[in-house]
Amino acid sequence: MNNAKAEIISRLKTDILKWQGFVPPVADEAKGIGLGPLEASFPNGVFPVGAIHEMLCPTAEQAAATGGFLTGILSAMMMKGGACLWIGTNRKIFPPSLNYFETAADRLIFVDVNHEKDVLWATEEALKCEGLAAVVAEVREISFAQSRRLQLAVESSRVTGFILRNDLRKLTSTVCVARWQVKPLPSKTEDELPGVGFPRWQVELLRVKNGNPGTWQLEWFEGRFMPVDEQFNTIPSHERKAG
């Protein structure tokens, strides 16, 4: 009896997820995006692609950290030769740095527009295009209705969208599947050797639909994300790399 009930409940849960616009991942997406323990906090334990993610980066330093974290994710999404659009009004991303995060910068297309409202127009158009792996948009603010439009666009195209918001004073709620904030952390080197270590971040999942928010410390090490274990704080490193 109990078993039957649990089965019904779990089936209902997946149905609800479906109705909320969450599409269960197809087989080859299930291997994950390389985020390790973070992925467990998402529904079904899989990083949601084909959805809109929101990332807060109020300062240039956080924007840089978010950029590193994001390109690490993009590298997994663009693995099969996909292309990505990066839309903004005031772009500072330096393409040669992306190689460090395993992303081919020549498959990134930058769209530089003059007005804030053009960013959202271009983003919506881009999200409708099934041929893209992901779309990144740098905006100051986004309203609930605007985020809803973007969500509707991705529901049919299955493109993943990332909204980088840099004005936290007008932090409105959105329909985004997750809200992230990435902050830089002091790096560590092996045996306290001098120099700057691997890029290390505090990744906060502030809000996640049907999942569990949380905070993690990650380090970019030899082309992948490594969770930082506080007890064994030193990761064997042969040479320091910060990107």
Add this chain to the structure above:
Amino acid sequence: MQKRFVSLWFRHLLTDWLTQQRPELEGIPVGLTVMERNRIILTAINNVAQNEGISVGMTAADAKAIIPDLKVLDAVPGQAEKILQAAGKWCIRYSPAVAVDLPDGLLMEVTGCTHLWGGEHTYLQNLLTALRQKGYRVRGALAGTTGTAWAIARYGKQASVITSGDHIKALYPLPPAALRLEPVTLERLHKLGFHTVQKLLSLPKPALWRRFGEHLLLRIDQATGLKDEPLQILHPPEPYQVRLPFLEPIRTRLAIEKAILQLLADLCQRLQKEGKGLRGAILKGYRVDGKSIQISIGTNKPTAKVANIFKLLELKISTIEPALGIELFILEAPKVEDCSPEQERLWKPDSCGLEDTGVAELLDRLTNKFGSNAINRYLPQERYWPEHAIRPAQSLDEKPATIWQTGKPRPMLLLPKPERIEVMALLPDNPPMLFIYKGERHVIKKADDAERIEREWWLEPGLHRDYYTVEDEQGRRYWLFRSGHYGQEETQWYIHGFFA
């Protein structure tokens, strides 16, 4: 289909044009002169002067004796051709094949054009009225051969539209000059008593050939239609061009959209049949007030799909100003490339990337809305100076010629221009201890040794830069540099980027 031609004769081309430019000349006798063998000869006169009894070819002094208040102006060499070319360009709304017929006429092939104006009579009337309203005293004729049209326009007495079978009969009463003959030949014909074309045509051809040579026979054949006369068309028509004239000028957005769709359907049908796709298109609209407007689009990949091209043009419809109405649309595809339709059918939606047609179409839309500067893709370049490490890609399918550099780390964000900072450093070659950027003190906890990047001195002069990767006490990572050697006067510290 029987070919049909219009010949236009501007009787006072130069003076009519002058009167348009200077309305004060209206109604007074005017003559244009050139210097010829130390005599000042009249080359053009207006109708007022002609009515008072002077003619072209007189000396200015003789003409002045007849009309004392004759206004004499200098003729500009080559002016007639310029005016005729402009008039010919204007006539493009009546026919795509217009040729200049020096010294004072235009020849147009109007095969298949006249029904749009409701018949040949109304077509010719419409054309002549429009030109007369512009201020030209013009005569015109429509006939089955260029020679007949030319003759009737200049010497015809009655009807100006000659049906195809009747053109030889129409030529009979005209003087031999109507056949466009040389002055020497005309003089001899006159002496021999040939006052009409009919008499000339009644002679056997070999006899004419013996006495007057090849040229006369050619002109007769051109007038009677035995030989075609090639026209030097003013606008050689674009190979991929479709036209859509309107009986009623259109003004609304809906009508313009419909017109564009119809033009595209015609053009794309032809493109698809020939296995081509367009890379650019120009839509020209000719307005009632004589002005023309145009919008143009470009695509990243050759395409022959109506829906795609329409989406691009649709973004620009709002820039079209119809004013009082548009009477003709012309859609041109100046740049056409091969594109195989099979390739599109094989396209699978799960293949994504720069080769994807969907991405190319999206970029076309963005390019046409924001301009080509808005879309940027970068390729690596083998240069160390950070600002020169990348170059914009020329096209969507250009592959990197070199690999992305993997040596020293580069910052995630690069400031467009390095910003000055205040720095404290202990020793000349040590990384700084702390720096102040935008009023905030950053105490540096970790730093890497300097990476010196020399300026590309063969391209530009200036100081080298010593770059330091530093991390402050909160873990924020920066890219700083000192330009020039430590301790020199022009030495200055800058911040150039942020690491992830």
